[in-house]
Amino acid sequence: MTIKNQYGIVKIAIASGKGGTGKTTLATNLAAYLSGKQKIILADLDVEEPNSGLFIRVERKHEEIMYKMIPGWEEDKCTFCGLCQEVCNFNAVLNMGKLILVYPELCHSCYACSELCPEGALPMKKQRMGVLKHFSNGKINFIESKLDIGQEQAVPLIAQTLDYVDKHSENESLVILDSPPGTSCPVIEATKEADKILLVTEPTPFGLHDLKLAVETMEKLDKEFVVVLNRYGVGNAGVEEYCKENDIRIIAMIPDDRQVAELYARGKLVYKKSSAFREALDRIAEYILEN
Amino acid sequence: MKIAFTAKGPNWNSKIDPRFGRTEYLLVYDTSTEELKSIDNRDIENEAHGAGPKTAGLIYESEAEVIITGNGPGENAARALEKAGVKIYTGAEKMKIKEALEAFNNNQLKEYN
Amino acid sequence: MKEIVVISGKGGTGKTSLTAALAYLADGEAVIADCDVDAADMHLLLSPDFSHDEDFYSGEVAHIDTDLCTSCGLCMEKCRFSAIHRVNEEYSVNEIDCEGCGYCARICPVNAITMNDQLAGKFYISTTRLDNTLVHARLGAGAENSGKLVAKVKKKARTLAEKESKDYVIADGSPGIGCPVISSLSGADYVVVVTEPSVSGMHDLKRVLELVHKFDIPASCIINKHDINPGMTNEIEDFLRSSNILHLCNIPYTASFTSAITKGITIMENGEDQMLVREAWRKIKEDINSK
CATH class of the missing domain: 3.40.50.300 (P-loop containing nucleotide triphosphate hydrolases)
Structure with missing residues (x-):
């Protein structure tokens, strides 16, 4: 069986x-498990702390430096009028009287200072923000991007990584996106183009509380989503009751197992050792297949 | 020479604010006139990001050559101060302004670099 | 303390x-x-006990006053975040995509765009x-x-x-x-x-x-x-x-x-x-x- 839609490509985000x-753990195991059956692209979009690569051992195929656009100051043209500092809403441009300082990590690349400068003294230029790496072993294409230390904005790098993924998706690929945690802008960027979203949570009050926030975000984005309940057996029935009351489907439950935590801690794939985990992966594959 | 302090209040008895970018006041002491000028920086709490550079800009405008503070600035603000030729001294977080000045005069503060 | x-x-x-x-x-x-x-x-x-609460604002978001807007399209052209949409000559801002840079508000020839504080959440003091x-x-x-x-x-x-x-x-x-x-x-x-x-x-x-x-x-x-x-x-x-x-x-x-x-x-x-x-x-x- 292969998983595809009318375009031949299905994008699943795991959040x-x-x-x-x-x-x-789910993203890497799902990718490895299904790679026996079809072409998989796994992209780690947690660009602040990417670690899917710790679990997927494949050969490096390509590496490129990723850039964003920031204003570059040209001293000979500048009259220090201060308009650049005034128009910047992000404190990214500082007029120090004898020099203009630009803070790349605060700059949102809105172009306002550059295009409004009366002297044209702030032309936009490329600024390194991180590195994208593409690995492959013929079955899995694994793509990860990592922000350079000190860079604070994940969104532009996530957007460019998704563009790269789109360019490298072949017909009949299944794209699995390992999204950053949370409910803020990076998550929205990582999930807004996905066809289906799996929300992973655990059956505890913490899990329920955070699930509610994630659901609120998905509803704001108007996205189709389902829940995967991890560490099933610990905690209480709160998540299940909440999902039932709100007509949210739980498509798979992964039993709590100390072995899973140990394998994860050692950077090992789990499904090879755990039949319960494999069964959960089968349920998820069935869901992805549905129209 | 002008010496600036990150402070929790507007006078000599105020405590040093250990935070750089989000300091509540900037006090500027002019050694030639012995005057202490206070700049209210409390609006900084409205800045979501980039508080450090903004405060560094104020210090530049105040013409201070030295800034005395607690933890020290983040990298962004440190770069701005360095470019402006402002020297940074840290470790005064438990002192009052007058004590911090004395500590500075006795070379008891740490230069940040 | x-x-x-x-x-x-x-x-x-x-x-x-x-x-x-x-x-x-x-x-x-x-x-x-x-x-x-x-x-x-x-x-x-x-x-x-959530005894004290207040709204918390962070960042800004653009808003277009359609009564003032002349549908010149300059804001849409300048926006780097594709946050401005046109439906039947009527322009509006997608709040999810708006980064709050304020460029559009600054250049609108008829001042039809205002930047409003964005409600980010709630702040509590409890016992x-x-x-x-x-x-x-x-x-x-x-x-x-x-x-x-x-x-x-x-x-x-x-x-x-x-x-x-x-x-x-x-x-x-x-x-x-x-x-x-x-x-x-x-x-x-x-x-x-x-x-x-x-x-x-x-x-x-x-x-x-x-x-x-x-x-x-x-x-x-x-x-x-x-x-x-x-x-x-x-x-x-x-x-x-x-x-x-x-x-x-x-x-x-x-x-x-x-x-x-x-x-x-x-x-x-x-x-x-x-x-x-x-x-x-x-x-x-x-x-x-x-x-």
Whole structure:
């Protein structure tokens, strides 16, 4: 069986309201498990702390430096009128009287200072923000991007990584996106183009609280989503009751297992050792297949 | 010479604010006139990001050559101050302004770099 | 009064459970601040009364007054975030995509665009069931944590601690290494890092400690779930020794953390006497008061 839609490509985003729910474990295992059956692209969009690569051992195929556009100051043209500092809403441009300082990590690349400068003294130029790496072993294409230390804005790098993924999706590919945790802008960027979203959570009050926030975000985006309940067996029935009351489908439950935590801690794939985990992956594959 | 302080209040008895970018006041002491000028920086709490550079800009405008503070600025603000030739001294977070000035005069503060 | 901030690079290390345990042990001598605003779970363990709340605004969002708009299209042309849409000659702003740069408002020839403060969430001051004060916040969907919000939470907590003559502020810090973490650490007297012995735990520990070191704040470390990967635990212990970080304790993987969350209580109230945590708190107090 292969998974595809009318365009031949299905994009699945795996997200969670908070970190540490098993999102990366699920994304990497799902990719490895299904790679026996069809072409898979796994993209780690948690660009601040990408770690899917710790679990997927494949050869590097390509590496490129990723850039964003920021204003570059040209001293000989500048009259220090201060308009650039005034128009910047992000404190990214500072007029120091004898020099103009630009803070790349605060700059949102809105072009306002550059295009409004009366002297044309701030032309936009490329600024390094991180590195994209593409690995492949013929079955899995694994793509990850990592922000350079000190860079604070994940959104532009996520957007460019998704463009790269789109360019490298072949016919009949299944694209799995490991989204950053939380409910803020990076998550929205990572999930807004996905066909289906899996929200991973655990059956505890923390899990329920964060799931509610994630659901609120998905509803704001008007996205189709389902829940995968990880560490099933610990905690209580709160998540299940909430999902039932709100007509949210739980498509798979992964039993709580100390072995899973141990394998994860050692950077090992889990599904090879756990039949319960494999069964959950089968349920998820069935869901992805549905129209 | 002018010496600036990050402060929690507007006078000599105020405490040093350990935060750089989000300091509540900037006090500027002019050694030639012995005057202490206070700049209210409390509006900084409205800035979501980039508080450090903004405060560094104020220090530049105040013409201070030295800034005395607590934890020290983040990298962004440190770069601006360095370019403006302002020297940064840290470790005064538990002192009052007058004590911090004395500590500075006795070379008891740490130069940040 | 001393401010203690608990941080961890990655999610799921038990940071919030341990912060709540410290809040319990501080026994009325501390004001608690939840700065982990993206996953603000502290209230689930401490049952605050939400007695005081106020709206919290962060950043701006553009709004087009359609009565004034002449449909010239300049805003749409200039917007780098594709946030302005046109339907039948009527222009509007997609609030999810708007970055709040204000460029459109500045260049609109008829001043039809205003920048409005964006409602980001709610800010609370509560009394908990343990009878201490908790300062916390809740973000709306798609809103992001910021240095601003963390600074506000911490400032409120400090002011209240001074007013109530408390010995400590105990803050659950923000995850990651970006602006909110800088704001979490800035002004703190002491840092406790919670980590776990996994490949990503070690990786993130090194990154946050770099930051702590730069700010010159004394730090100590708790290794949670130490027994899921003894080899990695040894590596972390070696790393702590070589970087002069006080190693507080190793806590074994135990069901007690999850079951306490389920009951909505701290691990200190969950039957077992958590001697290790009690001892850790004693060492923290000793260490902090010797500085």
